[in-house]
Amino acid sequence: MPLKKICCIGAGYVGGPTCTVIAQKCPEVTITVVDLSQERIDQWNSDNLPIFEPGLDDIVKECRGRNLFFSTEVDKGIKEAELIFICVNTPTKNYGLGKGRAADLKYIESAARRIAEVANNSKIVVEKSTVPVKAAESITAILKANTKPNVKYQVLSNPEFLAEGTAVKDLMFPDRVLIGGEQTPEGQEAIQSLCWIYKHWVTEERIITMNTWSSELSKLAANAFLAQRISSINAMSAICEMTGADVNEVAHAVGTDSRIGNKFLQASVGFGGSCFQKDVLNMVYLCECLNLPEVAEYWQQVIKINEYQRRRFADRIIESLFNTVTNKKIAILGFAFKKDTGDTRESSAIHVGRYLMDEGANLRIYDPKVSRQQITRDLTDSEDPNKVRDLVTICDDPYQAALGTHALVVCTEWDEFKTLEYDRIYKSMLKPAFVFDGRLILDHEKLMSLGFQVITIGKRLQRPNVHRPYATAKGVQS
Numbered sequence: 001m002p003l004k005k006i007c008c009i010g011a012g013y014v015g016g017p018t019c020t021v022i023a024q025k026c027p028e029v030t031i032t033v034v035d036l037s038q039e040r041i042d043q044w045n046s047d048n049l050p051i052f053e054p055g056l057d058d059i060v061k062e063c064r065g066r067n068l069f070f071s072t073e074v075d076k077g078i079k080e081a082e083l084i085f086i087c088v089n090t091p092t093k094n095y096g097l098g099k100g101r102a103a104d105l106k107y108i109e110s111a112a113r114r115i116a117e118v119a120n121n122s123k124i125v126v127e128k129s130t131v132p133v134k135a136a137e138s139i140t141a142i143l144k145a146n147t148k149p150n151v152k153y154q155v156l157s158n159p160e161f162l163a164e165g166t167a168v169k170d171l172m173f174p175d176r177v178l179i180g181g182e183q184t185p186e187g188q189e190a191i192q193s194l195c196w197i198y199k200h201w202v203t204e205e206r207i208i209t210m211n212t213w214s215s216e217l218s219k220l221a222a223n224a225f226l227a228q229r230i231s232s233i234n235a236m237s238a239i240c241e242m243t244g245a246d247v248n249e250v251a252h253a254v255g256t257d258s259r260i261g262n263k264f265l266q267a268s269v270g271f272g273g274s275c276f277q278k279d280v281l282n283m284v285y286l287c288e289c290l291n292l293p294e295v296a297e298y299w300q301q302v303i304k305i306n307e308y309q310r311r312r313f314a315d316r317i318i319e320s321l322f323n324t325v326t327n328k329k330i331a332i333l334g335f336a337f338k339k340d341t342g343d344t345r346e347s348s349a350i351h352v353g354r355y356l357m358d359e360g361a362n363l364r365i366y367d368p369k370v371s372r373q374q375i376t377r378d379l380t381d382s383e384d385p386n387k388v389r390d391l392v393t394i395c396d397d398p399y400q401a402a403l404g405t406h407a408l409v410v411c412t413e414w415d416e417f418k419t420l421e422y423d424r425i426y427k428s429m430l431k432p433a434f435v436f437d438g439r440l441i442l443d444h445e446k447l448m449s450l451g452f453q454v455i456t457i458g459k460r461l462q463r464p465n466v467h468r469p470y471a472t473a474k475g476v477q478s
């Protein structure tokens, strides 16, 4: 049951932090995280880790070179390990059958084929990546079809629930660890081996075991439920803006019902991140394949509302700025998909930025953790490569970003945005100076008292003589 050597294929947002925490909690186990990307591995072996996660640097320093190793020697890592985590990316397919909805399993498959090719003793293979139901069956089929004599495999599903920005905390104190496996003696033995790892720091009642398919579906279901809550509160925010209700008050009232709970009810410019959209689309595709069109449509609506929310927010900016943003300077505060991460995958800031650029706005962008290169890559229009050069300035601080602009747009809820010197910012902006708070994090009363015109999500902030073409155009009294 006790394991000595583990390999993790994929040194990304999941593989890196997960194995770092396992290495810290299981000092008697050696863990090698392997990746095809030399650049990523070099970064993991440097003082500049490839991802920003609060608390991660210290643990990496503690374990690296002791029982935690980062390497590009994929085959060696596989050969030596008794248990292999597959933590490769599973993006939405952008070609062929299921394009735009199905998960692309090519990285999973190539990892499985590599294992089958080089393994010369038995392995437990753990699917940690988020995958469609029955992916473990495909991995098993690939492994078994290529099995060498005396090599046996057990494939487990052990989905990861960490959120970026809180990865270390989530890994140290998980709500639950989920392990799915075959309901056979060999399957149960493999499950117990993986349980042995987690039991180093997770109490037994938080380790849930079940059959493989339930485990795979539970991960998709959890993300779909979370995304659905955000779309539900964002749908409410649209009603609030039209009626005078306040979405924070509604969220509070709804969330105090203990059956509903108060988490994930923060209205916003829309959810981003590499997983919610991908996993809900994956669920939609699964339902379509299972000939469940009504169920597919139900989950598709979660994505539709998210797209609607981003578009609606951008439209409010344009309408409030007297129906045109052409040649206007707009400061974007925050580019990451949420605070405390440098990740921009599917960030709503990208979508809002692109909508405004399509209208000819000049963007001045500031984010404390996202690199210039990343912002440039995210906003580059392949059909018009000069657009970013002409319309985007990336700034080193929020004051520089705000200088000479018509409006500030908060896209990420970074704590530092709450305590900026807004009187100084107001003075440096063109008048009327607008603030669009896409995260409901600012002190709106204070901003209005400084002279700002403030527009936010899910709430109408009234001031006499405030220009509100958005509200009046929709027939609402201001």
Ligand SMILES: NC(=O)C1=CN([C@@H]2O[C@H](COP(=O)(O)OP(=O)(O)OC[C@H]3O[C@@H](n4cnc5c(N)ncnc54)[C@H](O)[C@@H]3O)[C@@H](O)[C@H]2O)C=CC1
Pocket (backbone or CB within 6 Å): 009, 010, 011, 012, 013, 014, 015, 034, 035, 036, 037, 040, 074, 087, 088, 089, 090, 107, 108, 110, 111, 128, 129, 130, 131, 160, 161, 162, 163, 164, 274, 275
């Ligand atoms: N990012 C997150 O917060 C979470 C992600 N997940 C899931 O975990 C999986 C991984 O996600 P991330 O870590 O964000 O992806 P990522 O893109 O950051 O990392 C994946 C890594 O796998 C490497 N890779 C791909 N194929 C390989 C191969 N055949 N051999 C060796 N290395 C290979 C890539 O070079 C890359 O560095 C996805 O399925 C995702 O849905 C689950 C929970 C949280």
Ligand SMILES: O=C(O)[C@H]1O[C@H](OP(=O)(O)OP(=O)(O)OC[C@H]2O[C@@H](n3ccc(=O)[nH]c3=O)[C@H](O)[C@@H]2O)[C@H](O)[C@@H](O)[C@@H]1O
Pocket (backbone or CB within 6 Å): 130, 160, 161, 162, 163, 164, 165, 223, 226, 230, 263, 264, 265, 266, 267, 268, 269, 270, 271, 272, 273, 274, 275, 276, 337, 338, 339
């Ligand atoms: O499978 C995954 O990848 C992970 O996806 C999410 O984690 P993550 O995307 O890192 O971050 P979240 O905190 O869930 O936020 C996602 C997006 O929703 C937004 N959000 C979140 C909560 C909320 O109330 N309102 C809201 O708009 C965030 O700003 C962010 O853009 C889940 O929370 C994790 O449990 C899961 O493991």
